[in-house]
Amino acid sequence: MKQQILSILSLILGPSHVAQDPGLLVATGQGAVAGTLIVPTVRQFLGIPYGTAKRWQPAQIPPVRHNVFQATKYADxxxxxxxxxxxxxxxxxxxxxxxxxxxxDCLAVNIWAPSKDRKQNTAVLIWIHGGGFVFGTSGIPAFEGTNMVRDNDDITLVTINYRLNIFGQPNPPQYSEKINVNFGLLDVHAAIHWVHANIANFGGDPNRITIAGQSAGGTAVDAYTFAHPNDTIVKGVIEQSGRQAFIVFCGICDHTDWTRVASAVGCGGDGTLQQMTCMRTIAAPILEQAVMSTGASFNLVLDNVTIHEDFQARADKGNLLRVPLLVGSTAHEEDIFLVARQLSTTGLIIPALTEIYSDASSGFIGTCPSSATAAQRLNMGVPTFRYQYEGVFRSLSTRPDLRAYHSAEIPMIFGTYNSTVIDGGVPASAEQIALSKYMQSAWVAFARDPVGGLPSVGWPLYNPNTSTLAQLGNFFNTSGVVFEESAVVDAVCNHQGVLAEIIFQSSQVLDG
Known part of the structure; x- marks a missing residue:
């Protein structure tokens, strides 16, 4: 078998590379994949299919391939x-x-693994992108894993795609347990299981898998812990600016958006089986355009598979996956949403008003959910670590009303702050580089050992009554961390009535 692999390697890489066996040809359950040595110390494998799925059906394991899969570019x-x-x-x-x-045809994973001459059997970090379950992809510069694996030992990074909006959670009126389901979350589950089954061949340790996500990705992580309370695959979870899964699904779930889209593409609005048959035949780009043109929004649904109706009761009883948690948010989550909304509508930006609105509402979408999630896990005796990202850097925050905004921490963790293309590309400052290295090392330490990794680098377990909330990149230490009591940032959660009025009044002005 080894001779066959070497022969294939010789054809792919040339005979001069074969003697070193760089580990670029890797066996998977579906056949061999060939990657690249993206830098001398990091192997990269892009776009590997982890599942195939017909529209509004659960993903299946891909068929066995008889040819080597060239894992050299991102999947769609x-x-x-x-x-x-x-x-x-x-x-x-x-x-x-x-x-x-x-x-x-988008269900794929991307893998960055240490070169064969470095430590193998590494910890594995699986990253789930955000985007409100309606947009986003793993194939963007911010999620490129070369720098994290190059600059840290004992880590393999995996990023994934999963189905979104009407393709991910369609919520049609034709009720069926097979189609009223969150297919995007099922995709996440399928990807995690594929990684567990195959990652050892890439040099990763299937017994040390941590899942991490930001925004919707963080919510997907939270949902996984509830849907799989007895899971033995995942050993740690990281939730960045995510919300508890049981408070983000659609409220009424009255199928209005489905009906609107179905009518727009000529399938009618009657909710019949014929309508569903018609919707399955509509070309994907046409459906995608109809979602946008009608203003439809497809949120998570209560499917009692990935999101359960008794979520709160499960939480109260501690019926979830009790593995260590790293949870946090950014100081000014709402900044970017407000600016994006104003630029896409009136085009008029009022920085001072934007900041007032953001300061009031950021607690609702970031600080308070993080605080509640941390408290929930602490009450269950789960080892918990908590942070707030507060860094403001010119290379990422290019406007006075873009401070420590939602997702600003991502390029800091991945070390991709110089890969973003904002304002012509402002160089990172020395403080920003130092903070990025610290944050990256902290996330890697957690993935290596979710219980003891962070304490080993001076980051204590979270206790709301002591100075154990990590404030990253704030005024007092722009290049590192300051530990403070959570009351400093959680005060916003105790004045929600006042804040709601500020938000309402500000929104009236912002919306004209």
Whole structure:
């Protein structure tokens, strides 16, 4: 078998590379994949299929391939809702995503692993991107894993795609347990299981897998812990600016958006089986465009598979996966949403008013959910670590009303702050580089050992009554961390009535 692999390597890489066996040809359950040595110390494998799925059906394991899969480019992204505000959000992030090729054939993983001459059997970090479950993709510069694996030992990074908006959670009126389901979350589950089954061949340790995500990705992580309370695969979870899964699903779930889209594409609005048959035949780009043109929004649904109706009761009883948690948010989550919304509508930006609104509402979407999630896990005796990202750097925050905004921490963790294209590309400062290295090392330490990794680098377990909340990149230490009591940032959660009035009044002005 080894001789066969070496022979194939010789054809792919040339005989001079074969003697070193760089580990670029890797066996998987579906056949061999060939990657690249992206830098001398990091192997890269892009676009490997972890599942195949017909529209509105659960993903299946891909068939066995008889040819070597060339894992040298990202797979298509899953179809996105790139409505004006969503597109503007991606542009303000400087991370691309608006021009990524997309299709329904999108279920793929990307892997960055240490070169064969470095430590193998590494910890594994699986990253789940955000985007409100309606947009986003793994194939953008911010999520490129070379720097994290190059600059840290004992880590393999995996990023994934999963189905979005109407393709991910369609919520049609034709009720069926098979189609009223969150297919995007099922995709996440399938990807995690594929990684567990195959990552050892890439040099990763299947017994040390941590899942991490930001925004919707953080919510997907939270949902996984509830859907799989007895899971033995995942050993640690990281939730960045995510919300507890049981408070983000659609409220009424009255199928209005499905009906609106079905009518727009000529399938009628009657909710019959014929309508469903028609919707399955509509070309994906046409469906995608109809979602955007009708203003439809497809949120998570209560499917009692990935999101359960008794979520709160499960939480109260501690019926979830009790593995160590790293949870946190950014100080000014709402900044980027407000700017994106104003730029995509009136085009008029009022920085001072934007900041007032953001300061009031950021607690609702970031600080308070993080605080509640941390408290919930602490009550269950789960080892918990908590942070707030507060860094403001010119290379990422390019406007006075873009401070420590939602997703600003991502390029700091991945070390990709110089890959973003904002304002012509402002160089990172020395403080920013130092903070990025610290944050990256902290996330890697957690992935290596979710219980003891962070304490080993001076980051204590979270206790709301002591100075154990990590404030990253704030005024007092722009290049590192300051530990403070959580009351300093959680005070906003105790004045929600006042804040709601401020938000309401500000929004009236912002919306004209």
């Amino acid at each position: 992204g899953c179809l996105q809702n790139l409505a004006p505000a969503n597109s503007k959000y991606l542009i303000l992030n400087g991370n691309g995503g608006t021009d990524v090729p997309s299709s329904e």
